[in-house]
Amino acid sequence: MDTQYDPGSLTWNNLHTLNEEHMYCYCGKDRNLTEVSLQCSGCLNWFHAKCTKISIDTNIPIFTNYKFTCKWCNNSSSESFKRIQAGWKEIGGCAIANLMLQQHMTESKAHKGDSIYSSAHAKKLPIFQYYFNKNEHLRPFVDKNWSSLCTERSRTATWWATLGSCLYSTKDLFVAKDENNRSASSNFCLVDPNLWNIRPGHFGVSHSRTPARAQREAVNNSTRAIYDSGTQDETSSSTITHPSSSKRQLTPFRSSSEQPGTSNSQAQSNRSNTVIALMEASSSSITEFGQSGEQNNLRHGFKYLPCQADKLFPYIQYRNSELPPYGLRLSKEDASLSVWISGDQLTSTTDFGFSMARANCPVKEGKWFFEVFIDRGGEGKMDGKDGAHVRVGWARREGNRNSPVGSDAYSYGFRDLTGQKVHQSRPTQYGEPFKTGDVIGLYISLPQLKKAVSDYQPKSPKRHRIPILFKGDTIFEYKDFKPTHQMNQLLELPEKKKEKKYWWQQQQKEQKPTHLQPEIPILPGSKIIVYKNGICQGIAFENLYSFLPTIDKYTNDDDLTEDDGSLGYYPAVSMYRGGTCTLNFGPHFRYPPPPDPELDLAINKPTMSSLSKTSVSKSLLSKQSSSSSSSSSSLNPHKKSTGIRKWRPMSERYMEYITEDVLYDLVDEIELWDWMLSQKKKVIPTKRPAIVEMSDGSLKKRKQEGTSRQEINDNEVSGFPVTKWDGSSYNKF
Structure with a gap:
């Protein structure tokens, strides 16, 4: 190593x-804030840009959006430097x-x-509060230095609005005056105005201004790691990836009972190492959140999904x-605009x-x-x-995205602070609170439609959709299902009773006697069961409302009446003011239910007293070092049913749903082909996506150049230009 000092003998901060020693780089000289210095990803030493050959x-x-390796750490004895696309947290x-440095x-x-900005005077330099x-x-500065701050990022017309949203929502990095x-x-x-702390990856780590909250989150993370390591399903011995980050991988912890010759003290040490590994992975991994699709609210009563020409x-x-x-x-196409979703689209949060x-x-x-x-x-x-x-809970398509799960008749929810179950905005005491x-x-559990609905006849889905262009992307505009009059009636306040006055009846004026509750089709035998850390809370809801469309006197001609x-019922979560959750759809779960949850529940009916006892035993678990088998038994004192698993992880539903969608496309293709043959049509409508004009939300049809007016009039209903269709094309098809 050709250097004037020993880099290994330096005393570094955390x-x-x-x-x-204020010695850096190959030259061994001090570094300065006003000059470009690069941190090596290998030895973590800092090098003056002017001393390198890059x-x-x-x-x-x-x-901070770079990766640099010095020649000491590089096997090729040469330096390597690569710019990385920066996230909006890094850019801001x-x-x-x-700007703080320039202002000072x-x-x-x-x-x-100037020497005042050297590391030797770092303690004398005041903390900037600009x-x-x-x-x-920020907008003019970023625009001027776009290539330096936003490497490989396209400059959209509304990038400054995205930056503003990031500054507003990221409270752990940016503080408002x-x-x-x-x-x-x-x-x-x-939040951390000390410029000497900035390094690669600095803005991917939370800089919380409330140490108590940071300490509380660390304790929760460590507790979660203990449960992960102690309750992992023995049938799964492979490494399981944490759902909230594809970069975070942990080897399942095996207890002393599973490892012959391993003492309890060694098992406790392994468990502690697992906790430390998870906390280090949590601090080093970067979870980037993005806003849900802004096309969700283009037109009321419609939904938008990506599509492509084929x-x-x-x-x-x-x-x-x-x-x-x-998977x-x-x-993002079916979330409120206030929801922020991670890159793997398993973690969500909101500030509203x-x-x-x-x-x-x-x-x-x-x-x-599934688990949350x-x-x-x-x-x-x-x-x-x-x-x-x-x-958390289950919701149908018609459920309001801008309200919590359980706020209407289309969703069933479970509250965190009280442990109550909620449906139609009416909370009912149910289970333990969660945090x-x-x-x-x-x-x-949903029954077979053929058995649950007497007049049910499987039909090919009718999809009312057209392709449109939105900000350069081609998407389908679907007509969506709307809440019906009968379901909205369920939210009306019931008749006031003197002997029992619920909270939703308080401060309400005297009302006339209401009509009888409308009869809504149900799914007989359907039910929802909730578990908290593997403890069954009992049946939350039974005989769920049927998701099939209904027709009554209030149904309009333009309402969807066919699937x-x-x-169906969708896994759903709703967040409030910083609430954050990660969904695990399987196939591996932290607390998988018994093979037959309904039979297990019939054998062991939980009571509030038993739930409170298990919560006490769970709190003692974090203070004891026991084997995974004893841990699982203490978490659930009830005897579980054995046998063949009768439930399926939600992850298995994905390929079925994709297969169904491809099948529906084939059916639509064949039906259109058959209709054209029956009508003896000799033209194929050539669809061109309509362009969404954001000024008023209207649709603008784009006509193909060179198409005659007569050809356009031939398909005046659709508004799309057409091309001639001959027998050779049909034979080729």
Whole structure:
């Protein structure tokens, strides 16, 4: 190693950004905030850009979206440097950091390279407390230094709005000058304003201003890791990936009873190592959240899904297109605009009032199960304000996305703070409350439609859809199902009774006697069962309302009255003011239910006293080091049923749903082909996606150049230009 000092003898701080000797790089000289320095991903030492042989095109001294390896750590004895696409947290954080440095240099009348900005004077340098506005400061700065801050990111017309939303929602990184009136147009500063702490990956880690909350989250993470390691299903010995991050992998912990020759003290040590590994992985992994699809609210009464042109379908010409990540996940196309969803689309959160997100696949028949990890929820009031909350459950297509699960007759929910079950906005005492660190299991049983509905006749789905262009993407505009008059009637207040006055009847004026409750078709024998950390809470709901469309005197001509393939019950979660949860659709679960949950429940009916006892035994579990077998028995004292598993993980539903969708496309193609033969049509309508005009939300038809007016008039109903169809094309098909 050709150097004037021993890099291994340096004394570094915890973040590895400063050392007491003030020696860095190959040259062994001090580093300066106003000059570009790069941290090696191998040895974590810092190197002056001017001392390296790489070319860096940047006009700003502080940026974090790169990976650099010095020649000491590189096997080829040469340096490597690669720019990485920055997230909006990095873009906003680096922009504010550079503006803070510029502001201090202006006020101090300092120049580039002045000794006041060297690491030797880091303790003397005051902590900067400068606030910057998105429109006045950040927008022009980012626009000017786009290539340095936003490597490989396309500059959209509304990038500044996305940046403002990121500043507003990321409270653990950015603090507003007036937190009581925080908005995207507020003036922002860094929560951690010490510029010497900035390093690659710095803005991917939470910088919470409330140590108590950070400590509480660390305890919850460690408790969750203990449960993970102690209650993993013995049948699964492979490494299981944590649902909230594809980068986070843990080897299941095996207890001393499973490892011959391993003492209890060694098992406790292994368990502690598992906890440490999870906490380190949590701090190093970056969970990027993105807003749900803004096309969700283009037109009321419609839904929007991605599609693509396909030459294999010459008649319908467009088919549904599945976007990554592939698999069962939360649907950005079926979530409230207030919901933020992670990159793997399994974790969701919001900073506003209750907002709902549903999965991308429904269930119509059978027995299904999934889990929800409560990353943050069940908080009471803090400083006079409501804390974070999460509701979990099942919801239908017609359910309101801008309200919590269980707020209407189309969804069934379970509350965190009280443990109540909720349906039609009416809470009922049910089970134990849940909070951060808990795992909620949701089981649903739906009967076969042929047996449950007397006049049920399977039919080919009728999908009313057209392709449109929205911001360069081709999407289908579907007519969606609307809440019916009968279901809305269920939300009306019941007749007031003197002997029993519910909360929803308080402060209500005297009403006339209401009509009888409307008769809504149900699914006989259907039920929902909820589990908390493997403990059955009992049957939450029975005889669920049927999801099949109904026709009555209030049905309009333009209402959907036939299944379009999207009806059923969807896994659903709703969050409130920072509530965060991660969904696990299987096939591996932390607390899988018994093989036959309904039979097990019939054998062991839980009571509130037994639930309270198991919660006490669970709290003692975190203080004891016992084997996984004894841990699982203490978590659930009831005797579980044995036999063949009768339920299925929700992950198995995904390929079935995709297969059904492809089959529906084939049916649509054949039906259109058959109709054209019966009508002796000699033209094929060539569909061109309509363009969505965002100014008023209307649709604008784009006509193909060179098409005659007569050809357009031949298909005046659809508004699409047409092309001639001859026998050779038919024979080829």
